[in-house]
Amino acid sequence: MKLAIKYFGQLAEITECSEEEFEFSGMKISDLREALFLKYSKLSNKDFQIAQNQVLVSDDTEITTNEIALLPPFAGG
């Protein structure tokens, strides 16, 4: 499936883009993490959470929509 992945903050510095289409054949968030680490090795050193359809999800969540975002630590306020 084709995912639309958004990158924020320092993660976008690593990927050098804020959003991209990403062709993906796995099932779970953990599979996606691995696929992304293959493409962007520097991501593996970074602390981030993943949101699916604007909701934070854990590694064993299945991917059911194409709206994915990688979120570095929050710094609001």
Added chain:
Amino acid sequence: MKLAIKYFGQLAEITECSEEEFEFSGMKISDLREALFLKYSKLSNKDFQIAQNQVLVSDDTEITTNEIALLPPFAGG
């Protein structure tokens, strides 16, 4: 001794003045309360604290200065 007694809020409504000289021969705050109740009987129904020299004092405090204030419940803020 001559005391300068200040009255605030609803107490000043009863005494019909905000400050007066009061000739007093007792020793303690409790004596002063009784002397004031004789002059203003309605004061005895009211809840108030007494300050001497701008510090709250209790009934058994001796009167040592002439700056006395009768303070009804606080309503700041």
Added chain:
Amino acid sequence: MENKKPKNVFKEGAISSQFIADSIAKHQSKTGIGAHNIFLGQVRADEVNGKVVSAIEYTAYEEMANQKFYEIREAAFEKFDLNCMHIYHSIGKVNTGEICLFVFVSSPRRKEVFPAIEFIVEEIKANVPVFGKEIFEDESHQWKVNS
């Protein structure tokens, strides 16, 4: 005993939103501040036995009140890590909807300002000799008591 003379905390009439804005703006040169907390007391149009409060007229034992405000200020600086702190209280008549108390604390860290503002406001309510005459629309009145 303290030697410093307490500042006068009282302001005649309501505290305007413009006064508050100016006070906030003055802090923008203090770049060690990370968090402000502002408490505002506003006069409520309470209904008592079918009559509605239209204003509160504040009086105070001003010398003692300013001394108490000063002690509260010193205690707050002692207990909390604050860059600065300001208190203004109305004296005289304040209409419903208008602001009668303005407390402003600033700190490098937000964790300090929450307990600080609550401490200061509760101390003011409990210990400062300010008196409030609640004036109803028909000109009758009752005396406010803090709860």
Added chain:
Amino acid sequence: MENKKPKNVFKEGAISSQFIADSIAKHQSKTGIGAHNIFLGQVRADEVNGKVVSAIEYTAYEEMANQKFYEIREAAFEKFDLNCMHIYHSIGKVNTGEICLFVFVSSPRRKEVFPAIEFIVEEIKANVPVFGKEIFEDESHQWKVNS
């Protein structure tokens, strides 16, 4: 699932003291209010390894952030007796000394506003996807992390 569309909480650049004053003034017709509490986040000129922060550039996952702000708002109204509540957060560049977060709660009673403002600010810090690039005077930067 909520049907109401969340409001946009973000404002481009710093939040001015005039904007805050206007917001306060708008509440003076709400005569059921007795207490306001305002939290302001201000950008600190922190020193890191001899370099001083001159600004923070905020970015956000705006759709998700606005949804989170909406959920925080609903939770605050559920937990506390509030007349009204407002949140504004900066997006883009905010210089040191300027205000980047404005949270405003109002209640009939002061006892409600203290825990409410703290709850809201802590929820924002923990759960809203906002990111901050701390820009130093030499144009280098580091990424801010809430503590």
